[in-house]
Amino acid sequence: MNTASTPWWASTGFWKKTAIWVTAASFLLLIGLTFDTMAKMVAGSARVPDYTVINRHIDYRYDDQKRRFMPVIGGEAPLFGKVLSTEEAERLVTLGKKTIQAKNCMNCHTLLGNGAYYAPDLTKAWLDPAWGPESARPLLMKLFLMDPEGNARTYGTGRKMPDLGITEKEAEGIIAFLKWMSAIDTNGFPYNFRTAEGG
Amino acid sequence: MVRTLDGAHLNGGQKLAVKYFNVAVILFFAQLAFGLLAAAQYLHPDFLRGVLDFNVNRMVHINAMIVWMLYGFIGSVYWFLEEESGRTIVGLRLGHLAFWLLTLAVTVVVAVYLLVQTGPGDDFTRWFVNEGREYIEAPRWADIGIVVVMGVFFYNVAATFTKGRWSGIAGVLTLDLVALAGLYLAGMFYVTNISVDQYWWWWVVHLWVEATWEVLVGCIMAWALMHLLGVRRRIVETWLYIEVALMFGSGILGLGHHYFWIGAPEYWLAIGGFFSALEPIPLVAMVVHSIYDAGVHRLKNRNHPALAWVIAHAFGNFLGAGVWGFMHTLPQINLFTHGTQWTPSHGHLAFFGAYATINIAFFYLAVQQWRGNVWMGAGLAGGWRWKWALGLLSVGVLGMTVALLIAGYEQSFIERAQGGSTWSAYFAAQTHPWFVESMAWRMAFGWVTLAGFVLLVWDLLTIGRHETRTAETLEEEPALVHG
Numbered sequence: 231m232n233t234a235s236t237p238w239w240a241s242t243g244f245w246k247k248t249a250i251w252v253t254a255a256s257f258l259l260l261i262g263l264t265f266d267t268m269a270k271m272v273a274g275s276a277r278v279p280d281y282t283v284i285n286r287h288i289d290y291r292y293d294d295q296k297r298r299f300m301p302v303i304g305g306e307a308p309l310f311g312k313v314l315s316t317e318e319a320e321r322l323v324t325l326g327k328k329t330i331q332a333k334n335c336m337n338c339h340t341l342l343g344n345g346a347y348y349a350p351d352l353t354k355a356w357l358d359p360a361w362g363p364e365s366a367r368p369l370l371m372k373l374f375l376m377d378p379e380g381n382a383r384t385y386g387t388g389r390k391m392p393d394l395g396i397t398e399k400e401a402e403g404i405i406a407f408l409k410w411m412s413a414i415d416t417n418g419f420p421y422n423f424r425t426a427e428g429g
Numbered sequence: 430m431v432r433t434l435d436g437a438h439l440n441g442g443q444k445l446a447v448k449y450f451n452v453a454v455i456l457f458f459a460q461l462a463f464g465l466l467a468a469a470q471y472l473h474p475d476f477l478r479g480v481l482d483f484n485v486n487r488m489v490h491i492n493a494m495i496v497w498m499l500y501g502f503i504g505s506v507y508w509f510l511e512e513e514s515g516r517t518i519v520g521l522r523l524g525h526l527a528f529w530l531l532t533l534a535v536t537v538v539v540a541v542y543l544l545v546q547t548g549p550g551d552d553f554t555r556w557f558v559n560e561g562r563e564y565i566e567a568p569r570w571a572d573i574g575i576v577v578v579m580g581v582f583f584y585n586v587a588a589t590f591t592k593g594r595w596s597g598i599a600g601v602l603t604l605d606l607v608a609l610a611g612l613y614l615a616g617m618f619y620v621t622n623i624s625v626d627q628y629w630w631w632w633v634v635h636l637w638v639e640a641t642w643e644v645l646v647g648c649i650m651a652w653a654l655m656h657l658l659g660v661r662r663r664i665v666e667t668w669l670y671i672e673v674a675l676m677f678g679s680g681i682l683g684l685g686h687h688y689f690w691i692g693a694p695e696y697w698l699a700i701g702g703f704f705s706a707l708e709p710i711p712l713v714a715m716v717v718h719s720i721y722d723a724g725v726h727r728l729k730n731r732n733h734p735a736l737a738w739v740i741a742h743a744f745g746n747f748l749g750a751g752v753w754g755f756m757h758t759l760p761q762i763n764l765f766t767h768g769t770q771w772t773p774s775h776g777h778l779a780f781f782g783a784y785a786t787i788n789i790a791f792f793y794l795a796v797q798q799w800r801g802n803v804w805m806g807a808g809l810a811g812g813w814r815w816k817w818a819l820g821l822l823s824v825g826v827l828g829m830t831v832a833l834l835i836a837g838y839e840q841s842f843i844e845r846a847q848g849g850s851t852w853s854a855y856f857a858a859q860t861h862p863w864f865v866e867s868m869a870w871r872m873a874f875g876w877v878t879l880a881g882f883v884l885l886v887w888d889l890l891t892i893g894r895h896e897t898r899t900a901e902t903l904e905e906e907p908a909l910v911h912g
Contacts, residue, residue, distance in 0.1 A: 245670035331550075331562065342624075342690055384474075
């Protein structure tokens with residue numbers, strides 16, 4: 231196979247140029263899409279709500295037009311009985327996010343479906359029927375997070391969340407974070423999820 | 430006559446490479462050991478509760494895997510750097526220093542993972558204990574250390590090629606390392622908005638594993654085929670460019686398959702679905718390329734175990750990364766499989782098939798040279814060991830993959846489609862006999878994998894020890910006949 235008999239489409243030079251152009255074009259396209267996506271995912275956008283959404287009632291319902299499930303933001307329903315300002319809400323959700331990272335939650339649970347599979351997905355945990363009516367939910371969640379072994383319900387698996395030394399403030403942060411996360415438009419994931427209100 | 434492992438047989442880069450390989454094997458063991466602990470906790474949830482909880486075992490399991498693979502890749506590059514560039518490595522002493530720095534950092538990080546485990550929800554924990562983001566849990570101080578070490582590695586590679594000679598492999602490798610080090614920076618900041626967090630987190634995780642690592646392995650494989658079979662440079666380099674075009678062409682925008690459900694716009698469903706569906710194509714190219722070359726050379730090669738592992742790599746990469754990835758990459762399927770045992774099923778076969786195999790191939794190349802270019806062809810004393818190690822490791826990983834796949838199917842149907850993805854649906858799926866039996870089978874095949882590992886280490890320590898022959902020299906590549 232000498233160089234003279236090699237057709238252009240099998241030559242090293244052709245594929246070298248193709249590799250460079252394809253890589254550059256793909257990467258530039260990704261950069262452009264990243265700018266667009268960042269603008270559409272900023273907290274306070276249509277897809278990712280502002281942190282003050284924790285002051286509101288949240289549900290997750292089937293949208294007949296889109297043929298998928300969507301978060302539905304309702305009227306006022308403050309968490310822990312107090313309407314928080316923009317700064318207060320962001321501070322509380324931030325404490326929750328930092329605690330979720332510090333306690334390594336993602337190596338048992340999934341968040342937005344990513345993580346480990348030893349414990350339930352947290353994407354819509356705030357809306358899960360297992361946590362009872364909305365009036366009791368924050369307290370039940372707080373008690374559980376602060377003493378997960380004492381309040382364990384293992385549903386027959388025997389798996390118990392370990393005691394991670396979560397403080398009351400951190401627990402409130404986690405709950406605020408979970409409530410905020412449940413309002414993110416995740417393109418219909420999880421599918422067919424029924425909220426406590428039967429959404 | 431006993432042939433010992435003698436550093437006098439190695440060039441400067443190879444002496445550094447075997448250090449990396451030694452630590453890689455130790456971390457490989459850590460991966461398996463902590464994987465077994467985590468697997469056991471699925472069956473016996475009280476096992477080690479409060480001492481080493483599942484999240485700790487699982488974190489060490491996946492981190493040890495990432496790091497041993499990186500050690501293997503870095504070692505492989507140092508292994509062939511002098512031969513490929515035609516000169517001694519520039520800044521080799523700095524390279525040795527970087528190795529010790531990295532190894533010290535890895536030791537401290539793992540010790541803190543095991544002894545401190547978690548901390549309060551503040552910045553200190555993220556900087557010094559655990560960042561809590563899957564795969565890149567290493568605290569921030571270690572991130573900075575990793576970037577510094579990668580900088581030294583890049584300097585060794587780029588400066589050596591610059592002062593020596595460039596080649597197609599050298600060019601692709603150097604540019605790939607820029608991307609590899611640069612992408613890691615995308616994971617080194619904190620943000621409360623989890624959608625934005627996961628967007629950048631995938632830049633590191635996906636663009637490493639499904640793009641830059643694949644190209645790095647393409648370079649390593651290209652060199653290995655020339656070295657093992659005597660394939661002509663022009664052929665492997667043309668194939669390397671084809672693979673780069675196909676891998677980056679599908680893999681960069683294939684990133685979108687991680688953006689389906691994290692809050693990103695709907696157009697990612699189409700972009701991610703389309704480009705990630707193309708991701709198996711370069712892996713088919715790699716199979717064709719390696720099998721064709723092996724056939725042209727009538728499988729005549731210098732190192733039977735290494736070639737067998739290279740072939741295992743070609744098929745494993747295609748099956749694990751390609752087929753298993755493709756099976757659940759379209760959003761219409763992924764809506765039901767995302768966050769179930771489908772993912773670890775794919776993960777186990779893909780990481781083994783794409784990366785563990787090629788590293789093991791290089792371990793065999795290393796011991797061959799380390800014992801003074803010893804014979805590793807037909808009639809090798811104790812040759813059953815490498816064959817059984819290959820068989821047990823492959824059967825073990827495949828068995829775990831299939832067991833996890835069954836568990837994943839069961840979850841998709843019972844938890845997702847029927848149960849509506851609630852917590853009670855999750856637990857209904859976790860306690861279903863199909864799931865529980867799958868976890869038992871996964872455990873059993875985990876032990877098979879460990880048996881394969883033990884045999885592999887025994888073989889690596891002893892292969893060629895009593896061999897008197899030296900490795901055969903390769904013939905010139907036979908000319909292709911045009912009809």
